[in-house]
Amino acid sequence: MTTTLITGGMVVSATGRALADVLIDGETIAAVLAPGSTLLGNDLKTSVDKVIDATGKYVVPGGIDAHTHMQMPFGGTEASDTFETGTRAAAWGGTTTIVDFAIQSYGERVEDGLAAWHEKAAGNCAIDYGFHQIIGDVNEASLKAIDGLLDEGVSSFKLFMAYPGVFLSDDGQILKAMQKSASTGLLTMMHAENGSAIDILAQQLIADGKTDPYYHGIARAWQMEEEATHRAIMLANVTGAPLYVVHVSAKQAVAQIATARDAGQNVYGETCPQYLYLSLEDNLGAPGFEGAKWVCSTPLRSKEEGHQQQMWQALRTNDIQMVSTDHCPFCMKDQKELGIGNFSKIPNGIGSVEHRMDLLYQGVVNGHITLERWVEITSTTPARMFGMYGKKGVIAPGADGDILIYNPNGHTSIGYEKTHHMNMDHSAWEGYEIDGHVDTVLSRGKVIVDDNAYVGTKGDGQYVRRGLSQYLI
Numbered sequence: 001m002t003t004t005l006i007t008g009g010m011v012v013s014a015t016g017r018a019l020a021d022v023l024i025d026g027e028t029i030a031a032v033l034a035p036g037s038t039l040l041g042n043d044l045k046t047s048v049d050k051v052i053d054a055t056g057k058y059v060v061p062g063g064i065d066a067h068t069h070m071q072m073p074f075g076g077t078e079a080s081d082t083f084e085t086g087t088r089a090a091a092w093g094g095t096t097t098i099v100d101f102a103i104q105s106y107g108e109r110v111e112d113g114l115a116a117w118h119e120k121a122a123g124n125c126a127i128d129y130g131f132h133q134i135i136g137d138v139n140e141a142s143l144k145a146i147d148g149l150l151d152e153g154v155s156s157f158k159l160f161m162a163y164p165g166v167f168l169s170d171d172g173q174i175l176k177a178m179q180k181s182a183s184t185g186l187l188t189m190m191h192a193e194n195g196s197a198i199d200i201l202a203q204q205l206i207a208d209g210k211t212d213p214y215y216h217g218i219a220r221a222w223q224m225e226e227e228a229t230h231r232a233i234m235l236a237n238v239t240g241a242p243l244y245v246v247h248v249s250a251k252q253a254v255a256q257i258a259t260a261r262d263a264g265q266n267v268y269g270e271t272c273p274q275y276l277y278l279s280l281e282d283n284l285g286a287p288g289f290e291g292a293k294w295v296c297s298t299p300l301r302s303k304e305e306g307h308q309q310q311m312w313q314a315l316r317t318n319d320i321q322m323v324s325t326d327h328c329p330f331c332m333k334d335q336k337e338l339g340i341g342n343f344s345k346i347p348n349g350i351g352s353v354e355h356r357m358d359l360l361y362q363g364v365v366n367g368h369i370t371l372e373r374w375v376e377i378t379s380t381t382p383a384r385m386f387g388m389y390g391k392k393g394v395i396a397p398g399a400d401g402d403i404l405i406y407n408p409n410g411h412t413s414i415g416y417e418k419t420h421h422m423n424m425d426h427s428a429w430e431g432y433e434i435d436g437h438v439d440t441v442l443s444r445g446k447v448i449v450d451d452n453a454y455v456g457t458k459g460d461g462q463y464v465r466r467g468l469s470q471y472l473i
């Protein structure tokens with residue numbers, strides 16, 4: 001067992017910061033000590049196997065990306081990152097845990113869907129991973145299967161109000177699944193967009209010759225997100241289910257969540273880096289077919305309408321609790337290109353798993369959020385929300401040695417030819433310049449990224465059995 005001492009760094013938590021040394025014994029944090037402390041008279045620096053000098057750097061809990069889709073079958077193709085490539089890219093970016101979505105497709109058993117995702121991930125991951133369960137077919141058998149999920153370490157399931165004929169659940173199905181959520185304590189995650197109305201709008205736009213990627217954002221209007229968010233909140237209210245709205249992009253949806261929270265309901269919201277930085281005009285509206293790179297759902301919103309600014313504010317005020325990526329990468333060639341001449345056939349998704357910590361750190365640089373809030377929304381809240389806190393999301397004795405050493409004076413240029421380890425033929429973040437740099441990443445006490453080198457091994461990552469949410473009351 002290796003003992004490691006991280007010395008001289010500024011240890012940052014969700015509630016404060018202090019210069020401290022972190023002692024890791026094997027896979028687990030053993031102590032957080034005043035700088036230069038001895039332990040029972042021993043000079044720690046000379047008694048440990050490995051010393052990492054973090055002077056001038058932030059020492060923070062490894063990132064937790066609670067929304068990824070590695071090798072997900074979607075839109076007639078499959079997300080281009082495997083668990084191997086996607087988790088390695090995550091490690092490069094300072095993320096040490098992902099929670100991916102196991103899928104029960106229509107006509108399938110939930111148990112078989114979960115088993116299939118274990119099969120894809122086991123032995124392939126660079127970092128630890130857990131699963132949410134997508135319930136794509138709410139019926140008597142799948143409702144019963146929800147009762148068994150917690151024993152499998154799965155404490156949340158996702159339902160869809162979008163994608164008719166694929167994943168969409170109608171209101172009656174949602175109601176029944178939410179009743180299960182209320183009785184089991186499992187968190188309901190909701191893709192809140194009115195998919196039936198959106199599909200009609202999309203067909204009408206295409207019939208009018210409006211086939212470019214830009215119109216993906218027009219069909220998936222903010223009204224469709226606000227309405228579905230409100231409906232989900234009301235269904236949760238009547239059933240007593242705790243509700244977590246995924247990938248929130250419209251400021252009107254944020255307002256729905258804020259209103260429900262102010263009324264005391266257990267409702268939470270997640271946003272993603274793309275909804276903080278990218279827009280309908282600049283990205284989806286890029287010339288020709290280029291906008292396809294940014295086709296995701298919910299869609300990028302209008303810059304003129306000010307959704308991005310509102311989203312930063314909501315993160316600051318806790319109307320939105322955390323940031324995940326919804327990492328769902330597709331190459332342009334042979335994948336996004338399926339939608340040339342018809343935006344509705346472009347596979348939905350953006351690849352960001354590598355850049356979330358860097359992109360959100362810019363919120364600190366730009367004065368949107370504090371350093372502590374950065375840690376909270378990228379690691380501590382995801383850990384609490386999804387039942388991993390204590391082991392994950394915190395630097396404290398007994399926690400896993402999942403640590404990011406971040407250099408605030410470093411610099412990172414993002415782009416396909418630059419920092420990019422995701423299995424994609426482009427970057428949705430081309431040209432982004434980051435004040436800050438992921439220097440060292442430890443996963444359960446083992447250094448896996450060491451100053452611009454990946455030094456981990458395929459299969460380092462283990463399955464995380466999650467408990468019930470520690471966030472809701």
Ligand code: URP
Pocket residue numbers: 069191247295296297298326328348349350
């Ligand atoms: O565009 C997206 N979000 N693709 C992934 C599937 C989903 O709805 O999260």
Ligand code: ZN
Pocket residue numbers: 191246247297298
């Ligand atoms: Zn979704």
Ligand code: ZN
Pocket residue numbers: 067068069326328
């Ligand atoms: Zn998603």
Ligand code: ZN
Pocket residue numbers: 410437438439451452
């Ligand atoms: Zn470096």
